[in-house]
Amino acid sequence: MSITRRNLILAGGLGTAGLTLAACGGGSPAKQDEDVTDITVVSGNNPWVQGLEKHLDRYAEETGVAVHLDTYGNEQLNDQYKVKLNASDDTFDVMVFQVQDVAREFARNGWLLDVTDRVEAESDWGWDDFQEAAREAVTVDDVVLGVPLMTERHVVYYRKDLLEKAGMAVPTTLDELEAAAEALHDPGSGMSGIAMRGQAVAAVTQFSSFLYSFGGDFQADGASALNSDAAIAAYDYYGRVLREFGPEGVTSMGWVEASALFAQGRAAFYLDADSQAYTFLDESSSSVVETVDFAPFPAGPAGSKPYSIVPWTAGINSFSRKQDAAWKFITWATSQGMLTTLMSEDTLPSPRQSSWDDDAAAGSFPAGLVTNVQATLDGVVGHDRPQVEQVAQAREYVGAPIIASINGEDVPAAATKADEQLQELIDAEAPA
C-alpha cells in the first residue's frame, strides 16, 4: 500500500515539481470482491448529495446494488478521511472530496485511485462534455483523480437599490468597485461599502481572483510568486478596500459571518462564490431578496480573471474492494441526464456544458447567475488556492499578508516573508 521511493518518478507537472501520481494509486491494487450487492458513499454535505439521495432507490432497482450514504460536515469529512484511510479502511468505496484541499496529499498517501484510464474509456458517458476548467481542476500532474460534481465561480453580489439611489453604474473594474464601495460606505448608519472574507485562511480563496486579475498567481514555474509586483498590488488592494470600506472586525470573518452581513442588509457589496446565492434569495434568512443582484468579477490591470472551481469531486478509495462497482455508480451519478436533472431540481451548478445549454435547467437559476456562468467561460482560472500538497499550511502563509494589509502594515515585507515560506514548503515537497 505504501509508496516506495522506486515508484516516485520525477515529473515537471504544472506548478509543483510533483510526482507521477499514477504510481501512488495503491502500489498493489486491493483484492476485489466478486458479486457486489452494496456500496458505501462518503461525502461532505453538498447540493449534489442532497439532490441525489432521492434517486438512490431507483439505482438499487436498476442495478441490484444498494447505496449507503454517509454525510459529514466539511471539516469533519477531512478528519474522517484521515482517520479511516490511515487505517487502510476498506469499508467505503466512493469518496467525495474537495479536490483542491486534499487531492495532492491523498494521492501522495496512496489513498485515491487513479481514474485516468476509466474516464477515457467511458465513451458514451461523455468526459469531453465536462467544462474544460472542471476537467483541469480534477487533474493533478496529468492524473485524473475523480469526476467533478459541481462548479463554483467568484461573483459580485450587490444591492441594486443602493446603486440606483446613488446613480451609479454596476462596477466593471476593480477601480470602479472601490469607488462604489467608498460612495456607499456609511458606518454611521451601519452600512459597510463592501464585505468579504477577512479571516486569514478563509480569505485566501477569495483573494485568488484579485491576484489573477492583477496579473499574478500563487505560483509560477514551480516556484512561489507571492512577492511579485502583481501580488503585492493585489494584497494592497484587497486589504485596503476592507480596511477603509469594510465592516468592523473583518479579520475574524469567514464566509458565514461576511455573507450574514450582506443578508441582513448591512453591506452594499459582497464578493464570494456564486453557490451562496440561495442564502440571499431565501425569505427566512435574507432581507435583501428583492434588492440583491449579481455581476461578473470586475476587471483588474490583467482583465477579469475570477476563479472557477470544482468544490466537490467523486473519487474511489484505493483500499476499496468494490472499485468497479464504485466507478459504475459514479458514471451513473454524473451522467448527462442525472446532472441536468439535479441542476433543474436542486439548482446544482452542473460541471457539464450541456446542462447550461439546456434552457429548462438553466432556467432554474437567477438570470444574472446564468449570464455570469456563460460570461466567465473564458479567462477563468481553475484553482483558487496554492497548488501544493500541504494546502492548509500554504493557506496560512498566503493569508498572513492579507491580514497585514487589512491592518495597514507593511505589505511588501509581509509578502516577501510569505513568499519565502511558501517557497520553502514547495522545496520540501519536491521529491529528493
Added chain:
Amino acid sequence: MITGTAPAGAEPDAAHLSAPGPVFRPEDHRPERRRGLRDRLGSWIDRHLKVLFIAPSVAYIATMIAFPILYTVYLSLTNSQGAVTRPFDMVGLENYTHWLTDTDRFWPATWRTIYYTALALALEMVFGLAIALLLRKSFRGQGIVRAAILAPLVATPVAIGMMWMLLLEPNIGIVNHMLGNLSLPRLGFLTSPGQALTTLALIDVWQWTPMVALILLAGLSSLPDEPYEAASVDGASRLQQFWYVTLPMLWPTMAAAMMLRAVDALKSFDVIYATKGRGGGSEHEVETLNILAYGQSFEFSQYGRASALLMIFLMLIVAALAVIHILRKAGQQ
C-alpha cells in the same frame, strides 16, 4: 522522569511482616482436596498480593506512556508526514533546530503559553485563597454554597467555551451590553487579537478558581487550633495571624494546588480550540504550544515536526514542575 515500576519487595515491608495472616492459616490437615487446592492458591495470591494488585494498572499506564514517549522521540528525528503508512527518513535534529529557530510560530507560542499559565495561575491562587478564607467559618447554607461553586469546574470545558462566546460576543453579548449601559468602552474580547489570549486566561480563572478554593478549604479545615490560640494570646491581629500562622501552615496544600493547576494550564486546549478554532485565530493570537502541536499533528499531518515540538513542550512542563517543586521546598524552610 520517573521510570520503572516498583518491583515486589523493593522496600522493606513492615506491613507484610507484621501481618498475622500466614501465621493463622490452617495447616494442611483438611481431608477434602479441593479445599487444599483453594488454600494453596489463596496463599499464593496472598504472597504476591502486592504485585498482582498493582501490576495491571502500572502495566496499562506503562504501555500507554512508555511506548508513546519512546516513539515520539524516534519520530521527532524523522521527516514522517502525510500518512502513517508513508515511508520516512531519519533527519537527525533538523526538526529541533527548525522549531528553536522559528521566531514566527514557536517562540510566540511559547511566550503565549507562559503568559497564559502565569496569569491564570496567579489569579486562581489569589482568588482561590480569598474564597477559601471567606467560606472557612461555618454559616447557614454553606452546603448549598459549596455545591454551587462546583458548577464551573465540573462543567464540560468545550461547552463552557461556547457559552462565553455568546456572553462575550462583541455585538450581541450581554457583557458588552452591560458595559455599554455603564458607559464603559465596549470590548472585542475573543474576536480582538489583542484581547483574546487574556480573555481565555480569565475564562480559565472562572472555571478553575473554585477547584483551588475547595482544595484550600480542605487544607484550612485540617489546620490545628493551637497556633491560633497562641497567636491570640500574643495579641496578634487578624492580618498577622493570617501572615504568620495560616500561610506557612497552608503552604504545602497551596503548592500542591499550584502544581496541579500549572500543569493543567500549560496543557490548556479545549476552550482555546473550541472558541478560536484551528491555528489560534487569524493572527495566531491565541496559539499556545499545545494548539500549535495539535495543528502540526492532526491538521497538517507533520508527524516528525510535531513530535519534536512535543518533546520541547514536555521539557517545558518538567521545568515548570521543577520550579514549583523548588518553591515548595523553599516555602517549607
Added chain:
Amino acid sequence: MNTVTTLPLPRRRTSRHRLGSTLRTVAIAVVLAVLLLPIVWMVLASLRTTLDIVDPQRFLTAGFTLDNYRGVLSRYNFSPFIANSFLIAFASTLIALVVGAPAAFAISRFHVRNATAFLMLARVLPGVSLLVPWFFLFSTLGVVGGYPVLIGTHVFVTLPFVVAVMAGFFTSLPEELEESAQVDGLTRAGAFLRITLPLSVPGLATSAILAFIFSWNNFLFALVLSSQQTRTLPVAISNFTAYASVDWGGLMAAAVVITLPVILVALVAQKYVVSGLAAGATKG
C-alpha cells in the same frame, strides 16, 4: 436606656461583628453571582429563539421555547452522541474501578510510593504528545475510530483519579478489620473483597463520580480518535459552528445538554466530589 451605657463594649463588638458578617454575606453573594450567572444565562439563552438572543433588548422579555432542544435532537441528531458519551464514560469508569481499586489498596497497605508517582505521570503528560504515537499504533492495527480505542484511552483519564482517591480512602480505613477477618480464616485477598470493599462504597462512589465527569468532559482524545459512529458530545458541539450560520439558540441548547448532567451529578454528590477533589489534589 440605662443598659445602653452600662454595656458599651459587647455592644460595639456585636455591631462590628454584624457589619463583618454582612460584608461576608455580600462577598459570598458576589462570588456566587460571578460563578453562576453565566451558566444561568446559558440556560436562558437555550430557551429563546436565536432572533431573541441576538437582540439584547428582547432577550429578557422574550417568551420561552423548547424548539432549540427539539432541534438538537432532530435536526442536529445529537442522540447518538449522547449515547456514545454515556457508554464511553461509563465503561472507562468501570474499568478504572476494577483495575484501580486493587492497585490503590496495595499502594495504601504496602506504602508503594513509586507506583503512585508513576500513575500520577498520566495526569502530567500533555494528551497531544501521546496522541501522535497512539494514532500511529491504532491506525496500523486498523482499530482507530472504534469504541475499544476510545474507552481504552479514556481509562487513561479515569484510572489515575480512581487510584489517587481510593488510595487515600483505604489509608483512612483501619487495618484491624482485615486482620481479624484473616484470623477467621479468610485470605488476605478475600478480606479485601469481603470486608474492605463493602466498607469502601463511599470512596468508590466518589472516585466513580469524578472519573465519570472527567471522562465525559474529555475532548481531545475523541477529537482525534473517534469516527462519526463513535463521536462524543464535546466533539459534536465543537463542530456545531460548521453549519451554515451561527444558530446561537441551538448551540446553547447543545451546551446545556452536555453540561447539565454533570452539574446535576456534582450537585447531588457534592460532598463526595469535594472530598475526592481534595484527596486527588493533595496526593499528586
